[in-house]
Amino acid sequence: MSTSVDKTRTRPRSNSAGAKLSRFMESPKIGWVAFAIALLMPFIIATPYALNVMTTAAIFVLLASGLNIVVGYCGLLDLGYIAFMAVGAYTAGIVAKSFQLPLLFTIPAVIVMTILAGLIIGAPTLRLRSDYLAIVTLGFGEITRITANNLSITGGPSGIFGIPGLLEIGGIDLQEPAIFYYVTVVVVALFVLAAARLGKSRLGRAWRFVREDEDAAEAMGIHTYKVKLMAYIFGAIWGGFGGILFAAHLTAVSPQSFVFLQSALVLMAVVLGGMGNMRGVVIGALVISLLPELLRDLSDYRYLAFGILLVVVMVFRPQGFWPARGFEPERPAPNEAATESEPAPPKEAIR
């Protein structure tokens, strides 16, 4: 969901079903619609299993929106994104458990740790060609998992159990599955909204400039290195919050949850949905996380299918299924208008 408000479109409008759908996809209301659906879901189906699946999907959406900042906006391929979730989840788990704190209070520690992780991996590599970054992040993802597997503070291969809940206030335990689902949905919605807004700001534009042409961006005074590092850090924070929710959801963290496959799935959500377009990414994330639940029988082939799909999409539709639309409303009669005495800018400017 996003508040990105593209009020008018100066594109020819046809009335085919496809056009209607794509128009709906771009309307500002879609965010609210999606939010409303997410809130109503428990009234339709509220078995523990369904709540579990939906909560997991919502967390996955958060991860995808974070990775979208890095890959979609800034064009940096991060193949170890799940490591940030691992850092978040372990930090939250360890801090909460050793100080017997509700998970909510671990947020500052998680933010610090994920930023640190983002800096450690980003600082040396973001100066290099983007493909180096890709493979280094791939390695970083593995290293994080192996480290968690080997250290005793992280509980070794079996991980950490019995992590305290998010919070308990006035007899309401946020850990109760239905409540936890709502908490997750609201948090995820806020993060998705924030990511979408970031994408439509000065910083978001700078990310896109860097993605499209680093040299040209530099020539305009944009410190590409700093801008990339910012994308990386934001991505890391989003991942870290995903980790907190993950730890709270399972009350346990173990290294097996952070294998490369997970990073690849998040990447697929971003790529299939449409890099750079938050709405597409949210849908992509929902599809990737919910589809396997519906197609349990085909589980042997599903990752094979994902892999092939990734190649096919890149070859035939590299912008993804719901790409970012590079359109902006026009101003009336721009040319002869006296440039100094322009009237108050139309609403376009608020974008």
Next chain:
Amino acid sequence: MTAVLEVKDLQIGFGGVKAVDGLSFSVHEKEIIAVIGPNGAGKTSAFNCITGFYKPTAGSVTLKGQNITGKRPADIAAAGVTRTFQNLRLFPDLTVLDNVRAGMHLYGGQSWFDAILHTPRFRRSENRYSDEAHHWLDFVGYRGPRGVPIRNLSYGQQKQVEIARALARKADLLLLDEPAAGLNFSEKQVLLSLCRRIRELGTAIVLIEHDMGLVMELSERIVVMNFGREIADGTPAEVKANPAVIEAYLGKDDEEVPSHGDA
């Protein structure tokens, strides 16, 4: 008059080739200087050294008294140099307006915090970005659509947008790398008057150009390069009469060419 730009004994080489080999010239306020020379003379390399894309192996570049030699491009841009590229370097998937907004990055005016919360500061600065983007597009006389991805536009329009983007940087010095290449006669006339209006803004211009008519009409001084070396620097009339320049352009049939390989 103070010098806006001072280039002294600039050098850069790639492998065995000395692309720029001892280039010196200076640019004063509101001046329009042309750099000319045959293909491969090292003109673009010189621009790249001035703007920090290449690290010069020797020599210095001074902008308004400040040494900018070897700094990174973004810092040089911030110091007050803006440029266009020989082969358009726009952001193809972004809209015309966003392309121009790239030139305004240094205006600042909002933090990521403002962006997430949509504070009044954010709205104000976004308004400013839009207004100025339109302003610079108007300034260069751009008449095409503005809200569409730039790759859908004609070459001439893209060149205009690239200049608008460079102007939005509001720098003291504008470097144009072959701005007239690929333009038709009337477009060149528009470019000519545009350069003069840019000068009126207080921006000095250095342009690389192969169109001699344009160069002679527009520039106060001309720097001529050949094989990385500066072979002349003077007024259009002086340069036209310079035998070395005539030779460089018409060529002598003897061993001129091999002699530069081992430079």
Next chain:
Amino acid sequence: MTQLLWDGLFVGSFYALIALGYSMVYGIIKLLNFAHGDIYMLGAFIGFAALTSFGGIPASLSIGALIVVMMLSMLLTGGAGVLIERLAYRPLRGAPRLAVLITAVGVSFSLEYGVAAIAGPNPRAFPVRLEGDVFDVLGARISLPQIILMLIAAALMVLLNFYIQKTSTGRAMRSISLDRNASLLMGINVNAVITRTFFIGSALAGAAGVMAGAYYGKIDFLMGFIIGLKAFTAAVIGGIGNIKGAMLGGLVLGLVEAFGSEWFGGQWRDVFAFGVLILFLTLRPTGILGERVTERV
């Protein structure tokens, strides 16, 4: 000490074989072929399938059978490499780098889970296990299979070097990696050379896969993942795009790992190798033998 040296050189020669393919492809089309490690895995599985279909092989014949199967596997993995280039990478030539990288990830994924779907997700025992006498050389325990495998690896590298230095295709490869456009103008059939590069690189990885299967005795569909990462590290250490650098980088990485795990503990082996990668990327991204180039603006 000599033991560590030897172990390092042995593992390093595997890395070198795989790093070669990485580096060659990178040198020519500037593509990091993520799927390269999975080609190694594919090679191991092809070897596995071939050996299983032969039925029981007497131990006395195992070396011969292994070499035959290795050749077969090289042919097939080479073909697979060519096919992948044709179907996945060639349509994207000139596309943004990000799209190509993502495609490579997709190819890697398809190979891994394609093999998992066919051969099952559980590790398989390789039908031929190389066993042989152990010698004591200067205090290091060296087994016969190790010597044989290293000889094979060395022979392959010598052959490759000869091919690149002496044949016209080899010259074309070198010239394309220097300047693709100029090579096109010179009338070099760039596509044909790229195809051959993929064939050779993939065949080498396939050979390494069979050798690893025979040596370690166990294969699984994710075995190419870490080794791909290591091979990339080796290629970077040597100077990516540089053939000799890849060989050197492989050996260096093998040694570094051997000593690193001795000092820090075996469970940190991969972490250590990766640390070396980061170190190189930070301090000397061009590697030991690579040259610094100024990218055209």
